[in-house]
Amino acid sequence: MSMYVIRRIFSMLITLFIISTIIFLMFRLMPGDPTASMVDPSIPPEAREQIIERLGLNDSYFVQYTKFMQNLVQFDFGDSFYYKTSALSVLRDKLGATVILMIAAMVLAYGIGVFGGAWMAWRRGSVGESIAITIALIFRSAPTFWVGIMAIYIFSVLLGWLPHSGMRSSGYEAENLFQTFFSLDFLKHLILPTVVAAIYFLATPLLMMRNTMLEVLGEDFIEMARAKGLTERRVLFNHAARNALLPVVTAGALFIGSAIGGQVLIEYVFSWPGLGREMVLAAQRHDYPLAQASFIIMAALIMIMNLVADLLYAYLDPRISYK
Amino acid sequence: MALLTVKNLNIEYTTEDGVLQAVSDINFELKEGERIGLVGESGCGKTTLAKSLMRLLPENGEIVHGEIIFKGENLVDKTTEEIRKLRWKDISMVAQSSMNALNPVYRVGDQIVEAIQAHTEATKREAIERSEELFRMVGLERKRLQSYPHQMSGGMKQRAIIAMALALEPALIIADEPTTALDVIMQDRILNQIIQLQKEVNNSMVFITHDISVVSETCNTILVMYGGKVEEQASTRDFFKNPHHPYTLGLQNAFPSITDIGEELISIPGTPPNLLDPQPGCRFQDRCPFATDVCKKVTPDLSEVSEGHLVACHYTDKVDEFRIKAKENSTWQFVQDRLAMEGY
Numbered sequence A: 001m002s003m004y005v006i007r008r009i010f011s012m013l014i015t016l017f018i019i020s021t022i023i024f025l026m027f028r029l030m031p032g033d034p035t036a037s038m039v040d041p042s043i044p045p046e047a048r049e050q051i052i053e054r055l056g057l058n059d060s061y062f063v064q065y066t067k068f069m070q071n072l073v074q075f076d077f078g079d080s081f082y083y084k085t086s087a088l089s090v091l092r093d094k095l096g097a098t099v100i101l102m103i104a105a106m107v108l109a110y111g112i113g114v115f116g117g118a119w120m121a122w123r124r125g126s127v128g129e130s131i132a133i134t135i136a137l138i139f140r141s142a143p144t145f146w147v148g149i150m151a152i153y154i155f156s157v158l159l160g161w162l163p164h165s166g167m168r169s170s171g172y173e174a175e176n177l178f179q180t181f182f183s184l185d186f187l188k189h190l191i192l193p194t195v196v197a198a199i200y201f202l203a204t205p206l207l208m209m210r211n212t213m214l215e216v217l218g219e220d221f222i223e224m225a226r227a228k229g230l231t232e233r234r235v236l237f238n239h240a241a242r243n244a245l246l247p248v249v250t251a252g253a254l255f256i257g258s259a260i261g262g263q264v265l266i267e268y269v270f271s272w273p274g275l276g277r278e279m280v281l282a283a284q285r286h287d288y289p290l291a292q293a294s295f296i297i298m299a300a301l302i303m304i305m306n307l308v309a310d311l312l313y314a315y316l317d318p319r320i321s322y323k
Numbered sequence B: 001m002a003l004l005t006v007k008n009l010n011i012e013y014t015t016e017d018g019v020l021q022a023v024s025d026i027n028f029e030l031k032e033g034e035r036i037g038l039v040g041e042s043g044c045g046k047t048t049l050a051k052s053l054m055r056l057l058p059e060n061g062e063i064v065h066g067e068i069i070f071k072g073e074n075l076v077d078k079t080t081e082e083i084r085k086l087r088w089k090d091i092s093m094v095a096q097s098s099m100n101a102l103n104p105v106y107r108v109g110d111q112i113v114e115a116i117q118a119h120t121e122a123t124k125r126e127a128i129e130r131s132e133e134l135f136r137m138v139g140l141e142r143k144r145l146q147s148y149p150h151q152m153s154g155g156m157k158q159r160a161i162i163a164m165a166l167a168l169e170p171a172l173i174i175a176d177e178p179t180t181a182l183d184v185i186m187q188d189r190i191l192n193q194i195i196q197l198q199k200e201v202n203n204s205m206v207f208i209t210h211d212i213s214v215v216s217e218t219c220n221t222i223l224v225m226y227g228g229k230v231e232e233q234a235s236t237r238d239f240f241k242n243p244h245h246p247y248t249l250g251l252q253n254a255f256p257s258i259t260d261i262g263e264e265l266i267s268i269p270g271t272p273p274n275l276l277d278p279q280p281g282c283r284f285q286d287r288c289p290f291a292t293d294v295c296k297k298v299t300p301d302l303s304e305v306s307e308g309h310l311v312a313c314h315y316t317d318k319v320d321e322f323r324i325k326a327k328e329n330s331t332w333q334f335v336q337d338r339l340a341m342e343g344y
């Protein structure tokens, strides 16, 4: 198992290396002034020239590339134009905010999806199941942007129950890191984006769980579990749902990558100070070092979550042994 | 009093194409310690009958008529919860497709412990000890309790399931083709083991097979099923020495029996009848070499030819002639030709 993890991390590093190379090329081979992507175009020409010289942007691409990679392995992504500090220090906090929102939404979506899907399979053909399917499909097709704005309109503007944006109220200063993420104020801010993100995530685990559950319920070991005189609940949860979970976890691993798109949108709508929103803002502000860094960190995040999902899968299914 | 009495049992499946009469008017009795064999080709309703004894029919299957009296109580009338308590504790099963009968994500030992704890107050420790004892009985190493199903061979899995079936010492064990998924050598071993264990435990048994050579060693009484009906019911001795029904005769040709080694195997041409819309008359008429117009119109009832020996055929008096003819290839070739002519 540990050999497998090491191998996976190694291949992750290679993938990251390739991604970084592509990003390096992307930002330099784009049409227009390539230096514009490296040096803030808004500063005076002489100063600009100086910086270009200092950053080595007049060097050949090969020299630049070597330097870019050298910096990268030291986790040096360059300085953000906008924040005037290192891109990494800007993104560190954002990464935490993104991970928390994403995990909260995933847990909510998968929690409801897995139990709801199992319930739907159990009550197949009932009115309740049809309603659940309809709702899931509406959720799946509703544009996240719209759902987010509606949620803000109803719960913040009309009812005034929950804050409409950001991660904490203005003026609020956390005394320590724990308070940053576990204060009541923070949790209140977390609710709306989590629910909207979960709505976006929900359809996949819910419908998938329902379908695999229906398949599993036809298996011989389910009949055996019934023959053993187990309670219907035990048959359903310990035997059927436990097995139906496996493909749902696999799908979840694949889903994480595509979920990032929704995550970016949600962070943007709720002004959630996360990686996704920062990525959009950085691109808008032509803050290329920051954009590059957030791309690479996002890619690493997806790969790590994928690995975690794979390991979870191996833990859940004894037939899988990673060597 | 009999342990199990099945009276006039009728089971139907609701399918997209209509109602399928899987089991029709079955009657039999099983005494304590007795073993009854259900034989017949695939699709004759053996599994359906077996499952109904545990009220384990799939959702589209229903007992439409009849009684299943087990230990004096009619199982057909019992509530789901009453049935749940009875399953495995009183009636256990070695299912037809037991290759997939174990849950792949749990250790085999835990699955046995689960069965024990579902019906007794046994502690985990006691249940594990019982499982170890059961594994010893079926000749599996104790450490196999820790295995997952995919780590075991087909024969081991089958033994584990037999061990599980014995766990609560049920009065009745149903074995539905317990060896069909195994290779020939393993089939023999498992079969001997089942016979051995049955003698030790002395439980009653319903033993299902499509291979009649198997029942000769295992059962006291044999029920020949065809198209959801019992065509012949006899003691094992009568079944082999004094068979009456043309279907029984045909079956005996199709399998090598212990007594007639070296004889040519002749299988019965055609396939079991369509139970969605059964034709009137005898269910076996299309494939019977001796069928007459009467067989097409009148359904023969089971009638006694000797004590405890029942046959559903209009021509039980011609049995001597049938037996001689049934041994001849040409008799069955005739059926083959007739079926071909009728466009089967």
Ligand SMILES: Nc1ncnc2c1ncn2[C@@H]1O[C@H](COP(=O)(O)OP(=O)(O)O)[C@@H](O)[C@H]1O
Pocket (backbone or CB within 6 Å): B013, B014, B015, B020, B022, B040, B041, B042, B043, B044, B045, B046, B047, B048, B049, B058, B060, B061, B275
């Ligand atoms: N779940 C089901 N739904 C519809 N028809 C079924 C179902 N199970 C079995 N049958 C039909 O019932 C008949 C008897 O099947 P079965 O009891 O499995 O026979 P056997 O065990 O003797 O092979 C067959 O015609 C089969 O096609």
Ligand SMILES: [Mg+2]
Pocket (backbone or CB within 6 Å): B043, B046, B047, B048, B096, B176
């Ligand atoms: Mg069967």
